[in-house]
Amino acid sequence: MLEFxxxxxxxxxxxxxxxxxxxxxxxxxxxxxxxxxxxxxxxMVGAYVGFFSIAVLGSNIxxxxxxxxxxxAVLGVLIEKIAYKPLRNSSRIAALITAIxxxxxxxxxxxxxxxPQQRVFPEAAFPLHKYQIGGLLISNKDIFIxxxxxxxxxxxxxxIKRTRTGKAMRAVSLDREAAILMGISVDxxxxxxxAIGSSLAAAAGVMIGIYYNTINPLMGIIPGLxxxxxxxxxxxxxxxxxxxxxxxxxxxxTMVSGYGSTLYRDAVAFGVLILxxxxxxxxxxxxxxxxxx
Amino acid sequence: xxxxxxxxxxxxLLGLIGPNGAGKTTVFNLITGVYKPDEGNIIFSGxxxxxxxxxxxxxxxxxxxxxxxxxxxxxxxxxxxxxxxxKDAPYGLLKTLLRTPGFFQGEIEINKKAREYLQIFNLEDKxxxxxxxxxxxxxxxxxxxxxxxxxPTLLILDEPAAGMxxxxxxxxxxxIRWIRKDFGLSILLIEHDMSLVMGVCERIxxxxxxxxxxxxxxxxIRRNKRVIEAYLGExxx
Amino acid sequence: xxxxxxxxxxFLIEVLVxxxxxxxxxxxxxSGLLNEYYQINLSSxxxxxxxxxxxxxxxxxxxxxxxxxxxxxAVGAYAAVVVTTIYSQPFILGLLxxxxxxxLAGLIIGVPTLRLxxxxxxxxxxxxxxxxxxxxxxxxFIGGPAGILGIPRYSTWPWLFGLTIFTIVIIVNLINSxxxxxxxxxxxxxxxxxxxxxxxxxxxxLAFVIGAxxxxxxxxxxxxxxxxxKPATFNFLKSFDILVMVVLGGLGSTTGAxxxxxxxxxxxxxxxxxxAIRMVLYAVTLVVVMVYRPQGLMGNKEWGRxxxxxxxxxxxxPLANK
Numbered sequence: 001m002l003e004f005x006x007x008x009x010x011x012x013x014x015x016x017x018x019x020x021x022x023x024x025x026x027x028x029x030x031x032x033x034x035x036x037x038x039x040x041x042x043x044m045v046g047a048y049v050g051f052f053s054i055a056v057l058g059s060n061i062x063x064x065x066x067x068x069x070x071x072x073a074v075l076g077v078l079i080e081k082i083a084y085k086p087l088r089n090s091s092r093i094a095a096l097i098t099a100i101x102x103x104x105x106x107x108x109x110x111x112x113x114x115x116p117q118q119r120v121f122p123e124a125a126f127p128l129h130k131y132q133i134g135g136l137l138i139s140n141k142d143i144f145i146x147x148x149x150x151x152x153x154x155x156x157x158x159x160i161k162r163t164r165t166g167k168a169m170r171a172v173s174l175d176r177e178a179a180i181l182m183g184i185s186v187d188x189x190x191x192x193x194x195a196i197g198s199s200l201a202a203a204a205g206v207m208i209g210i211y212y213n214t215i216n217p218l219m220g221i222i223p224g225l226x227x228x229x230x231x232x233x234x235x236x237x238x239x240x241x242x243x244x245x246x247x248x249x250x251x252x253x254t255m256v257s258g259y260g261s262t263l264y265r266d267a268v269a270f271g272v273l274i275l276x277x278x279x280x281x282x283x284x285x286x287x288x289x290x291x292x293x
Numbered sequence: 294x295x296x297x298x299x300x301x302x303x304x305x306l307l308g309l310i311g312p313n314g315a316g317k318t319t320v321f322n323l324i325t326g327v328y329k330p331d332e333g334n335i336i337f338s339g340x341x342x343x344x345x346x347x348x349x350x351x352x353x354x355x356x357x358x359x360x361x362x363x364x365x366x367x368x369x370x371x372x373x374x375x376x377x378x379x380k381d382a383p384y385g386l387l388k389t390l391l392r393t394p395g396f397f398q399g400e401i402e403i404n405k406k407a408r409e410y411l412q413i414f415n416l417e418d419k420x421x422x423x424x425x426x427x428x429x430x431x432x433x434x435x436x437x438x439x440x441x442x443x444x445p446t447l448l449i450l451d452e453p454a455a456g457m458x459x460x461x462x463x464x465x466x467x468x469i470r471w472i473r474k475d476f477g478l479s480i481l482l483i484e485h486d487m488s489l490v491m492g493v494c495e496r497i498x499x500x501x502x503x504x505x506x507x508x509x510x511x512x513x514i515r516r517n518k519r520v521i522e523a524y525l526g527e528x529x530x
Numbered sequence: 531x532x533x534x535x536x537x538x539x540x541f542l543i544e545v546l547v548x549x550x551x552x553x554x555x556x557x558x559x560x561s562g563l564l565n566e567y568y569q570i571n572l573s574s575x576x577x578x579x580x581x582x583x584x585x586x587x588x589x590x591x592x593x594x595x596x597x598x599x600x601x602x603x604a605v606g607a608y609a610a611v612v613v614t615t616i617y618s619q620p621f622i623l624g625l626l627x628x629x630x631x632x633x634l635a636g637l638i639i640g641v642p643t644l645r646l647x648x649x650x651x652x653x654x655x656x657x658x659x660x661x662x663x664x665x666x667x668x669x670x671f672i673g674g675p676a677g678i679l680g681i682p683r684y685s686t687w688p689w690l691f692g693l694t695i696f697t698i699v700i701i702v703n704l705i706n707s708x709x710x711x712x713x714x715x716x717x718x719x720x721x722x723x724x725x726x727x728x729x730x731x732x733x734x735x736l737a738f739v740i741g742a743x744x745x746x747x748x749x750x751x752x753x754x755x756x757x758x759x760k761p762a763t764f765n766f767l768k769s770f771d772i773l774v775m776v777v778l779g780g781l782g783s784t785t786g787a788x789x790x791x792x793x794x795x796x797x798x799x800x801x802x803x804x805x806a807i808r809m810v811l812y813a814v815t816l817v818v819v820m821v822y823r824p825q826g827l828m829g830n831k832e833w834g835r836x837x838x839x840x841x842x843x844x845x846x847x848p849l850a851n852k
Contacts, residue, residue, distance in 0.1 A: 270658075399708070
């Protein structure tokens with residue numbers, strides 16, 4: 001039982017990270033029906049910005065977080081304007097292919113610029129402390145990640161439900177034409193969506209840097225994929241779904257590698273994905289809407 | 294949200310009218326298998342076609358056109374019709390890949406038949422044009438030609454006169470009557486253009502909010518109070 | 531009535547040109563005039579042409595985005611190698627095994643996946659491609675992550691050239707037929723296609739299986755040229771490479787796929803020493819093409835019999851299949 005709870009705790013930290021990344025996927029899909037393949041790589045960029053902030057500029061963890069989130073917000077908006085906006089009225093295949101292109105560009109450009117060598121997050125930025133609570137091991141990193149994720153998610157919910165921007169985002173995802181008629185600037189709303197989603201991914205990237213200590217240019221691929229599966233699991237386009245999906249995927253992964261084998265740990269994500277797509281593609285919280293003929 | 298009972302006699306020309314959103318296209322989608330009904334049955338020529346896949350229903354003999362014209366836009370006019378002829382293709386996959394004489398003979402047949410359909414609708418000279426480059430009226434004719442190429446016994450027309458001027462509408466009325474006679478079809482049509490409906494349909498159903506509010510001959514419908522209310526109510530609103 | 535089936539002049543000329551190319555290259559190889567570097571490139575070109583043309587059938591003509599093509603290549607490669615090395619059978623049986631295995635994989639994966647639409651389908655195929663790789667990696671019988679070494683070089687120029695031409699001919703024959711038109715109609719408007727009596731699921735699966743089959747064939751040829759195969763070779767990046775070729779050439783143009791495959795092979799060879807730059811270049815190319823010229827090089831046009839015929843002064847029937 002104790003073992004189970006321990007795995008659960010580990011899973012929650014991982015899940016928090018996945019949830020933050022999944023939110024970006026789901027928000028973008030909700031608003032422009034695009035799977036932003038490059039999202040995982042934005043997370044990677046966030047991790048690197050955080051790293052440079054701490055290691056080169058000597059800032060503390062919070063400044064690094066803010067810097068990373070801001071930088072990636074800008075990056076996300078830029079990507080949307082350059083690569084996705086021109087294809088807004090093109091086929092889904094075209095947009096998807098472009099997203100793949102952006103993703104690979106971020107990966108290999110970073111690789112080219114910074115070499116494949118891993119960088120290590122300085123331990124001093126976030127010294128590890130472990131606590132024993134009733135036989136369970138919790139680290140300050142676990143607490144920090146979980147708490148930060150929850151705070152960010154609450155902030156996001158606030159933005160979506162209580163601000164005009166959030167209303168605009170919901171309007172554009174429901175019915176773009178009607179939103180335009182209501183005087184909502186669709187371009188601005190989409191840019192904001194990308195900005196928010198990317199900044200959340202950046203936060204996740206910094207968290208990964210803190211938690212796992214090493215970062216490399218290809219680090220966005222696997223977590224990005226798992227976060228994507230999380231978003232689909234919860235129901236792509238549905239924000240609470242991404243949160244729930246993220247935690248579920250985190251817990252599932254720690255359980256599988258704890259009780260099963262680490263060999264198939266990554267394949268589990270693919271397995272879950274295929275399963276969802278075949279059984280209920282709209283996800284846990286999704287509704288089935290048929291095509292109008 | 295539909296409570297719909299109707300029947301169509303062999304060779305009949307039936308009209309389905311009603312205010313926007315009444316559920317007319319939904320009926321068509323149910324009949325052609327695009328939607329599956331939650332309750333009820335659809336029987337065609339004595340066969341229960343409820344819940345069958347659209348392609349099977351087409352093979353059973355029901356063809357349709359669409360409100361928004363769903364031609365295969367980026368391919369040629371001829372190809373649009375040739376695709377409709379595919380389900381009765383005179384050769385199989387093996388002959389295709391091996392390019393046997395049977396294949397070439399089959400292609401000649403398909404081309405001949407396709408051109409015949411185009412000829413009927415005065416579209417043969419446009420055979421090589423891309424479908425989306427045709428003027429609107431010709432696109433509608435092409436859609437009907439394509440539907441007829443599937444050799445249906447029931448033809449369903451979804452607002453065929455949409456976007457047509459009175460002249461074109463008159464021509465369409467003649468065309469519909471002629472098709473019914475020459476191809477021996479039953480025709481079911483949705484229309485908003487009352488001149489067409491009254492002029493061509495033998496019997497009419499009126500739908501409002503998913504329910505049949507009237508059924509009968511054109512003259513009866515024209516004078517039916519509930520029908521007038523349903524339409525007027527919508528217009529003033 | 532029945533026309534006497536004559537052989538158009540353009541057809542004869544096509545055959546002659548192809549025979550000429552074949553003989554020339556064969557001579558150069560046999561006489562030792564063509565060095566190893568060029569030979570490798572030619573072989574890669576043939577394999578890439580087969581991959582691109584087969585993927586184009588799925589992505590371009592049927593409009594179903596498949597991102598796991600490398601998975602089928604892997605299945606074919608391993609199937610062929612198992613037959614030729616572990617069971618010591620002749621090459622032709624290896625090739626047949628490759629086609630069968632890959633086609634079967636296409637069927638197994640295609641039937642459930644092709645019910646999905648657009649993005650979901652793409653992701654599912656990506657997932658399956660990776661799952662295939664992971665499975666192969668964990669089977670010790672075929673060498674696990676280290677793969678299989680010392681594969682005999684059965685893929686000689688005649689095999690490569692012949693099978694490349696064979697692939698192109700089969701796929702072109704399929705497309706230029708009623709079946710091809712049905713497949714294209716699925717891409718154009720799936721709902722309308724269904725209502726024309728076409729079982730769209732069947733045709734999606736058909737295109738998928740045929741595409742997978744030829745990918746497997748390419749895999750077999752690859753394995754028997756490059757001595758070594760391991761699961762890591764057939765990862766998403768390989769699928770991506772093939773996708774780049776198809777997009778660049780034009781989704782829906784076999785000619786485009788062939789040209790792009792040749793071009794990309796040469797580019798890859800030129801950039802061999804700069805792998806990171808190569809990927810950056812591909813990525814940028816992909817984005818630029820999709821933004822500025824999404825129809826790629828050829829759009830959905832072909833250089834077929836009509837074009838060659840026109841060059842040789844033949845009259846053509848005024849019908850458009852393009």
